[in-house]
């Protein structure tokens with residue numbers, strides 16, 4: 026099939042998403058939309074470095090151009106105070122952006138320009154309105170912190186806010202952040218307008234400008250509750266421990282806690298967001314049957330400009346025996362853009378499974394609707410209701426009987442809601458503990474072995490075409506073939522698109538001979554990470570997308586994304602990320618959607634539908650409870666089965682059942698003592714037996730695995746395979762013999778039947794991929810039109826060089842113009858730290874600064890800066906880590922004027938294994 030990807034339309038759709046995801050919290054004094062006759066002063070150095078996303082795998086998309094807020098405003102014709110902009114530019118040149126070094130090395134904030142009162146005073150004489158941009162990034166391996174420059178504002182930022190407030194009539198504050206920051210300090214400075222503009226990808230500034238100028242009325246709603254203080258969040262007491270995260274808040278995450286027990290601690294409630302116009306919402310119809318309730322509303326724009334509104338439905342269930350949160354989101358719908366006086370009726374179907382509770386008490390293990398009165402509150406946020414619909418359930422209804430799974434093995438107490446004479450209160454109760462014999466459970470479900478036939482000449486395409494069964498195909502695979510199949514290769518495997526996260530499927534010559542294609546996985550949730558420097562589209566982050574509350578928009582955006590994946594021969598995106606915002610300081614919240622599992626599941630399902638519509642896949646991650654970055658490889662989440670089922674698994678369940686997810690990534694950490702990568706209850710009982718998942722699962726990259734009671738370790742394939750987590754991501758050579766698997770099969774610890782079952786999951790998935798079509802010469806082709814950045818994906822293969830202790834490459838002839846990259850890849854025989862020497866010359870002045878940044882696997886690993894060299898070659902060196910057998914390297918030239926000659930690599934220290942490498946990196 027021939028497909029067309031119109032880059033302009035892609036940009037437009039992404040900008041539309043940004044506009045719809047911006048959440049306006051405050052707008053007084055007619056500060057917004059901007060007055061077209063005003064000249065706007067923009068403060069905050071991040072105006073020159075718009076954060077398109079956070080850091081780490083979810084943010085490493087190479088883009089040709091990022092349209093920041095200032096560019097967006099200029100493109101929209103807004104008059105800016107150019108003199109002030111010039112002052113910032115000059116200061117920024119003298120105080121360059123600190124991108125940090127290494128994985129997760131970028132600081133969470135950038136030094137702010139100290140402000141002289143006279144600059145502010147002068148700016149205020151040019152116009153009435155000031156925009157202040159506060160920026161924060163965050164990402165993998167580190168959480169945000171309750172410190173200045175992270176969750177709290179720095180002294181310079183506060184000083185800036187105070188000074189502009191003193192001098193300007195209208196103060197607009199924009200938060201270009203991935204997660205929440207402290208608002209109390211900002212509100213004390215009394216801005217007129219305050220907006221979370223989040224991180225909007227490469228076209229974030231365009232979407233932001235559309236809102237600021239009034240072209241689009243804001244319609245984003247908060248996907249998280251904003252409380253006064255971090256300590257108000259129910260998980261705060263239990264967050265940040267390096268070994269164990271005890272989830273004592275249980276189901277009371279975010280608004281479930283605040284609306285039930287601490288309403289007065291909330292600054293802005295969940296689901297809240299202002300518009301430039303006003304809406305009237307009228308409940309027109311409501312009816313409940315056994316399985317669902319149908320709500321109809323009529324929404325009328327009663328203001329004076331066009332806009333969209335989100336109608337939200339929250340359930341208040343009877344407290345029953347279990348105790349409940351007072352509000353649970355169970356339905357939402359967004360209007361189209363309504364003109365003043367225009368109305369639209371919306372129908373919202375609330376499935377009763379979405380308002381059921383999970384009873385994890387001994388012997389129960391079921392989804393239940395406890396008897397009593399149910400109220401569905403209808404409104405435009407969790408608090409402001411315009412009406413409600415009540416219905417009564419006379420007797421308890423067990424909606425679904427499950428079996429106990431993933432329950433805690435150590436005693437702890439959790440919060441429980443109880444009704445007292447004085448109203449609702451909370452107590453601590455003991456958490457029900459696991460009674461499951463996990464080993465027996467696995468043995469009871471051992472798959473039957475398919476007798477080995479050897480090569481019968483059956484190719485995978487014969488299964489696709491119905492000539493043979495999958496079992497007949499699998500019967501031909503030797504134990505070794507099967508052991509290769511469960512190990513993905515990467516990062517940067519030459520079997521697939523260069524610079525991507527992994528190859529799986531056809532990872533050995535034998536498997537390729539059987540007609541199994543190598544399929545390609547690439548990060549991440551908001552655009553493809555192509556470490557060789559290939560440019561890709563950078564999309565808005567997950568939190569922004571959730572704030573749109575617009576499923577159709579997310580689906581459309583990801584249809585573009587999917588088409589771009591086909592153009593780059595990527596079969597699985599490593600996203601959407603869908604962990605719950607349990608705590609505002611989690612470093613990866615930007616990748617994830619919300620504190621609410623229903624919203625999370627719905628948005629993930631929408632993105633998946635978009636990807637599926639063009640025949641590619643999204644890998645939902647991280648399954649599950651990946652809610653803290655600090656010590657994430659070793660963190661044990663101690664959590665009740667109820668909280669898992671209702672909060673931390675729920676989004677995934679929706680993505681599997683409604684979004685038809687077919688690939689899942691487990692986490693780095695453990696749930697109740699067992700690392701998720703080898704967790705049978707998680708990967709088999711819940712995911713497959715209960716939810717009917719029929720795709721394949723993978724580990725996170727170099728994840729730890731254990732058997733119950735053991736210390737976890739990397740590349741521990743046997744417990745992973747037994748748990749039916751199908752593919753270990755990643756190893757450096759999937760085709761080699763693995764003695765552990767070999768002996769486990771020989772001694773019966775792991776059965777051939779289990780390996781065949783896992784292979785069946787992987788192969789069943791591969792049948793529907795573009796990679797399979799490619800093998801048969803039937804792949805879809807993509808013509809990209811209107812991409813005017815000159816960065817079309819090139820068909821030129823990336824060259825791989827062997828690096829055995831030392832390597833020198835001649836780079837003369839490489840063009841070093843400003844903004845260009847030179848990419849290649851090395852196959853590293855000995856993983857470790859290498860001294861890299863680049864030799865180059867320049868005829869520029871001795872004061873010129875000409876930096877070259879070396880990116881290894883997409884991470885800035887060192888910057889070498891030349892001055893003028895009188896045309897003579899000068900060698901500069903730095904040390905960079907090369908831990909992956911395949912390392913994509915990229916030299917980025919930030920300035921003109923360099924003539925590069927060569928690059929050489931010399932091993933300095935070998936890393937015995939990944940553990941050591943990781944340990945040193947994280948020191």
Ligand code: BGC
Nearest residue numbers: 082165526548599646725726
């Ligand atoms: C992250 C994953 C990511 C993987 C591959 C890991 O560090 O946790 O989310 O997909 O790397 O880049």
